[in-house]
Amino acid sequence: MKKFDTKLAVDGVDLAVPAGSFFGLLGPNGAGKTTTLSMAVGLLRPDAGRALVLGHDVWADPVRAKALVGVMPDGVRLFDRLDGTELLTYHGLLRGLAPDVIDQRVTELLDVLALADAGRTLVIDYSAGMKKKIALACALLHAPRLLVLDEPFEAVDPVSGATIRDILTRYVAGGGTVIFSSHVLEVVERLCSHVAVMAAGRIRTVGTLDEVRGERTLEEAFVEIVGGRTATGSELSWL
Amino acid sequence: MALTFAKLKLRTLRNGFRGRPAKILMFVLGLLGALFYGALAFLLFLAAMTAGHDGLALAPAYGGTLLALAWLLMPLVWFGVDETLDPARFALLPIPKLVLLRGLLVGALIGVPAAATLLATSGLAVGAAIEGGPAAGAVGAVGVLLGLVLCVLMSRAVTSGFARALRARRTRDLAAVVLAVLAASLGPIQYAINSGAQSVGMDRLESIARVLGWTPFGAPYVVGQDAVAGDWAAVAGRLALTAAVIVLLAWWWSTSLESAMVGSAGDGGGSGTGPARAGSPTARFFRRSRAPRTAYGAMLVRELRYWLRDARRRASLITFAVVGIFLPVMLNVGPAAGDKQLPMAVQLLTMVGVGTLASVGIANQFGYDGSAYAAQVVAGIPGRLELRARAMAYSWLVLPVLLSVVALTVVLRGHPAELPAVLGVPLAAYGTGLACCLHLSVWGAYALPETQNPFAINTGTGVAKSLLAMAAMIAGPVLAAPVFLLAAFGGPVGSALALPVGLAYGLGAAWLGALTAGDALDRRQPELLAMVTPKR
Ligand SMILES: Nc1ncnc2c1ncn2[C@@H]1O[C@H](COP(=O)(O)OP(=O)(O)OP(=O)(O)O)[C@@H](O)[C@H]1O
Numbered sequence: 001m002k003k004f005d006t007k008l009a010v011d012g013v014d015l016a017v018p019a020g021s022f023f024g025l026l027g028p029n030g031a032g033k034t035t036t037l038s039m040a041v042g043l044l045r046p047d048a049g050r051a052l053v054l055g056h057d058v059w060a061d062p063v064r065a066k067a068l069v070g071v072m073p074d075g076v077r078l079f080d081r082l083d084g085t086e087l088l089t090y091h092g093l094l095r096g097l098a099p100d101v102i103d104q105r106v107t108e109l110l111d112v113l114a115l116a117d118a119g120r121t122l123v124i125d126y127s128a129g130m131k132k133k134i135a136l137a138c139a140l141l142h143a144p145r146l147l148v149l150d151e152p153f154e155a156v157d158p159v160s161g162a163t164i165r166d167i168l169t170r171y172v173a174g175g176g177t178v179i180f181s182s183h184v185l186e187v188v189e190r191l192c193s194h195v196a197v198m199a200a201g202r203i204r205t206v207g208t209l210d211e212v213r214g215e216r217t218l219e220e221a222f223v224e225i226v227g228g229r230t231a232t233g234s235e236l237s238w239l
Numbered sequence: 240m241a242l243t244f245a246k247l248k249l250r251t252l253r254n255g256f257r258g259r260p261a262k263i264l265m266f267v268l269g270l271l272g273a274l275f276y277g278a279l280a281f282l283l284f285l286a287a288m289t290a291g292h293d294g295l296a297l298a299p300a301y302g303g304t305l306l307a308l309a310w311l312l313m314p315l316v317w318f319g320v321d322e323t324l325d326p327a328r329f330a331l332l333p334i335p336k337l338v339l340l341r342g343l344l345v346g347a348l349i350g351v352p353a354a355a356t357l358l359a360t361s362g363l364a365v366g367a368a369i370e371g372g373p374a375a376g377a378v379g380a381v382g383v384l385l386g387l388v389l390c391v392l393m394s395r396a397v398t399s400g401f402a403r404a405l406r407a408r409r410t411r412d413l414a415a416v417v418l419a420v421l422a423a424s425l426g427p428i429q430y431a432i433n434s435g436a437q438s439v440g441m442d443r444l445e446s447i448a449r450v451l452g453w454t455p456f457g458a459p460y461v462v463g464q465d466a467v468a469g470d471w472a473a474v475a476g477r478l479a480l481t482a483a484v485i486v487l488l489a490w491w492w493s494t495s496l497e498s499a500m501v502g503s504a505g506d507g508g509g510s511g512t513g514p515a516r517a518g519s520p521t522a523r524f525f526r527r528s529r530a531p532r533t534a535y536g537a538m539l540v541r542e543l544r545y546w547l548r549d550a551r552r553r554a555s556l557i558t559f560a561v562v563g564i565f566l567p568v569m570l571n572v573g574p575a576a577g578d579k580q581l582p583m584a585v586q587l588l589t590m591v592g593v594g595t596l597a598s599v600g601i602a603n604q605f606g607y608d609g610s611a612y613a614a615q616v617v618a619g620i621p622g623r624l625e626l627r628a629r630a631m632a633y634s635w636l637v638l639p640v641l642l643s644v645v646a647l648t649v650v651l652r653g654h655p656a657e658l659p660a661v662l663g664v665p666l667a668a669y670g671t672g673l674a675c676c677l678h679l680s681v682w683g684a685y686a687l688p689e690t691q692n693p694f695a696i697n698t699g700t701g702v703a704k705s706l707l708a709m710a711a712m713i714a715g716p717v718l719a720a721p722v723f724l725l726a727a728f729g730g731p732v733g734s735a736l737a738l739p740v741g742l743a744y745g746l747g748a749a750w751l752g753a754l755t756a757g758d759a760l761d762r763r764q765p766e767l768l769a770m771v772t773p774k775r
Pocket residue numbers: 004005007008009027028029030031032033034035036
């Protein structure tokens with residue numbers, strides 16, 4: 001549960017993410033997705049409740065829990081006065097990896113994410129999509145057991161999007177767990193094994209993709225669950 | 240349009256305070272302090288106009304000049320300018336430049352310092368009205384208003400000009416520019432203080448006042464006196480001079496404003512892409528550094544790089560270098576020092592000040608990082624390790640400056656035997672100051688706006704910043720007092736012992752500070768992250 005001043009941003013979310021699942025967190029803008037994920041990884045202290053990562057309490061035993069998680073927060077700056085290679089290396093060292101492991105992984109990640117040429121440019125001069133990709137690389141670098149990604153597909157081009165999807169699918173196949181928030185329902189539909197829909201700080205629906213979707217498309221299900229409005233055609237007539 | 244800007248500014252201010260009682264308290268405290276000093280200065284100026292006393296009659300020229308210099312220097316060395324209305328935010332709006340300039344100026348005029356200045360100097364206008372009737376009063380009022388506009392414009396133009404210079408690529412020649420400019424501006428102050436201190440005759444003071452009255456600093460404040468005396472030619476001349484300088488400053492500001500607006504895509508630019516360096520990523524990251532290949536070493540190297548690449552951090556380092564170098568020079572050469580040297584105890588007291596000042600740069604270290612600090616939180620870095628790396632990196636850059644200040648002082652005083660005391664005392668003060676500032680950085684961090692201007696801060700934080708830093712700057716020297724007392728009053732033995740004792744004392748204090756602040760940091764990581772994340 002999290003309260004900002006008087007606004008209850010997240011209210012009694014109880015979410016169990018099965019190990020080895022590919023979990024999509026959906027919800028309209030301001031639903032509380034970012035807030036929920038931030039509390040789950042230790043970026044935001046909940047007013048009440050706990051968060052467990054593979055059995056370790058994030059707030060009681062942060063060191064053990066945080067070592068298992070890779071995080072890509074949304075709307076957070078990177079240490080952007082380092083260049084791409086420096087930033088990745090820095091993250092590797094922070095996570096206590098050995099130098100030779102870092103060298104190999106950094107080179108590979110930059111290659112795969114098509115950032116090799118930008119490795120010497122300061123991250124502050126990157127485009128929005130490039131920043132997303134390098135942030136993702138930072139989260140992947142220490143081969144965590146759980147990946148928490150906030151809007152990983154926002155602003156990335158189709159080719160990179162496909163690459164990221166590929167990486168994540170392989171990662172889950174290898175036994176990892178991914179939870180990510182997204183507004184791109186096609187991607188969610190294609191990737192996820194489990195889905196949860198939030199609105200106004202509460203979980204509205206949770207289950208496997210098929211349970212949530214039923215006979216409809218995911219988009220129809222989503223609109224029905226959060227209760228979207230349909231256009232009458234009379235608004236914005238001046239436009 | 241200007242009204243819209245004023246409303247916008249007031250609204251941003253109000254929203255900034257919403258639901259943050261501590262910030263409101265700080266603001267009110269600052270306001271009360273400003274009112275107090277403003278009222279005091281008001282009375283002084285009023286007396287100067289009406290008393291007819293020779294010495295007091297010099298107050299407008301000297302007081303006005305000091306005020307203007309304060310507006311010029313304070314943002315650079317200490318307070319920063321309030322960029323509640325960041326020019327870059329208006330880049331996309333179709334606002335004519337002149338209108339924008341006027342609007343930003345109006346926005347800048349709304350604030351505590353401007354209000355206090357107006358309160359203080361309005362004493363001149365009231366005094367002129369009492370002495371010389373309404374016409375003189377009106378002239379005085381015009382002078383006061385023009386003076387205020389001049390002060391505000393000057394602080395804006397100079398900081399954004401500096402900001403532009405600090406963003407340029409090469410750090411070193413830049414530092415030289417800043418040094419030169421600040422040195423140049425310190426010269427006159429030093430001269431004025433020195434001539435005052437030597438109690439030269441009234442003639443001398445008067446002749447200086449006459450000169451000051453014809454500089455743009457003093458001119459707007461003296462017109463009231465001229466009007467009372469009926470010297471209308473002088474009134475016209477001084478007002479014209481002030482107006483001309485205002486126009487010039489406005490033009491300068493508008494040019495740097497333009498670049499502040501266009502270049503907002505990425506601030507800093509830093510050192511850009513370096514020459515292609517071969518080697519593995521870790522080799523490239525550490526370059527020639529021999530730091531350990533661990534999380535600690537990584538933080539150390541990153542901090543070092545940040546102190547040099549981040550314009551804000553660089554600005555704070557340069558500020559310390561300038562003040563630190565000029566303090567001993569000002570105190571030991573020049574007319575103030577005269578032929579008799581500063582007593583050793585006083586000299587050591589200034590060294591306590593230098594040591595403390597050296598440590599202050601780290602007081603908002605997390606604020607410089609902003610939301611990037613999330614990376615440290617996510618990685619679960621232990622607080623002690625984090626602070627140890629940061630303090631080490633900062634000391635690595637600041638201690639050489641501190642040592643050169645010491646060396647300079649010893650050379651200027653010409654007594655090599657004083658070296659242990661002159662070195663030991665600031666080291667102790669640096670250590671205790673570091674301990675205090677590490678705690679300050681964990682408990683009293685505040686977000687910096689994400690703008691281009693390294694001198695920019697948010698309104699309200701200016702007061703908070705100075706109150707908290709003041710507390711640390713008092714606590715640091717108090718804690719270092721034992722070493723100071725030993726060195727100053729312990730006779731030759733104490734003086735010789737000051738170096739080893741000071742070194743051990745400073746190291747111990749810094750170590751203890753890093754441990755305790757580190758533990759506090761472990762408990763406060765998410766809160767700290769929230770404090771330093773800029774609200775947009
Ligand atoms: N720091 C904050 N202070 C006050 N309110 C906040 C803060 N952060 C979030 N909120 C509020 O909490 C609610 C949930 O925000 P959150 O960022 O979690 O939404 P989200 O689901 O991630 O939305 P989006 O899809 O737009 O990213 C919003 O109504 C927002 O206004």
